[in-house]
Amino acid sequence: MTTVNNVVSREVWLAARxxxxxxxxxxxxxGDALAAARRALPRVRIDAPYxxxxxxxxxxxxxxxAGKRQLVLYHFMFDPSKDQGCRSCSFVADHFAGAQVHLAARDTALVVVSRAPLAKIAAFRARMGWTFQWLSSHGSSFNYDFGVSFDPADVAAQAVDYNYKKQAFPHPEAPGISVFVREGDAVYHTYSTYGRGFEPVMTTYAILDLTPLGxxxxxxxxxxxxxRHHDSYDGT
Structure with missing residues (x-):
């Protein structure tokens, strides 16, 4: 238990606040300036028939x-050899449900994609009680092309290309967010972020960051x- 040892008067607190x-x-x-710079990034046309x-x-x-102008795609870590999705990605995904209706109101679709086969995705999605669109890219190069799946030899060599640099990564799958926009039927890639770059979607962290224990x-x-998976915490 943390000891409370910084008790002050209201006046001192207000000055610090x-x-x-x-x-x-x-x-x-x-943050506003970064968002503007993010929106101003150039875009790359996607012609691959994923x-x-x-x-x-x-x-x-x-x-x-789904007819929207923009697409936000979450790369969910789900190794095809596993029977359940990554705990950390599940933590991220728990925050999607309330956002979908608001994103749709701003002409934006949200989907989740993993390399695991669809049957495994469907079973885990049902277990978690999620309703968002979750698709499988199994058998395609999509995850590799967007930097979230790696060759096992590169993982062993501690030299995977993740988050825009060569580095060690302990798994053959990684998380990320990619953003796309369309002009008619032409699709363009505008942004991808990895590592701590998608912390803004994890509102649990934002709430904890307001507290003294963090x-x-x-x-x-x-x-x-x-x-943990939300059905696996002690006492739940």
Missing amino acids: LELLAREKAWTRE VFAGPDGERSLLDLF RQEEGLEFPMAWV
């Missing part, structure tokens, strides 16, 4: 837009070692 508020406002303005397996049959990348990840084997 106003000092922090100035930093928060500067951070918010920088095919995804879904509950209603095969779908193209264009189909995933994320409580110090001393763990890796930061998200505490995360």
Whole structure:
């Protein structure tokens, strides 16, 4: 238990809070500037005929837009040899349900893609109670082309190309977010982010960052070692 040893008067607290508020406002303005720079990135036309397996049959990348102008695609770590998805990616996915209706109101579709076969995805999706669109890219180069699946030899050599650099990565699958926009039937890739780049979608972290104990990840084997599938926490 953390010892409370920094108790002060309301006046002292207010002075400290106003000092922090100035930093928060500067951070918010920088975030706005980064978002503008992100929107201004050039785009790459996607001509590869990617095919995804879904509950209603095969779908193209264009189909995933479901008529919307924009597409946000989450690369969910689900190794084809496994029977359940990554715990950390499940933590991310738990935050999608409430966002979908609001994204749709801004002409944006949200889908999830994994390399695991559709049958495994469907079983795990049902277990988790999720309703978002989740498709399989099994048998295609999609995950490899977007930097979230790796050759086992590169994993062994600790030289996978992830997050825009060669580095060690302990798994053949990795998480990420890719964003696409369409002009008519032409699809363009505008943005991809990896590592901590998609923390903004994890609102649990944003809430914990408001608290005095924070994320409580110090001393763990890796930061998200505490995360479990939402049906696997003790006492649930």
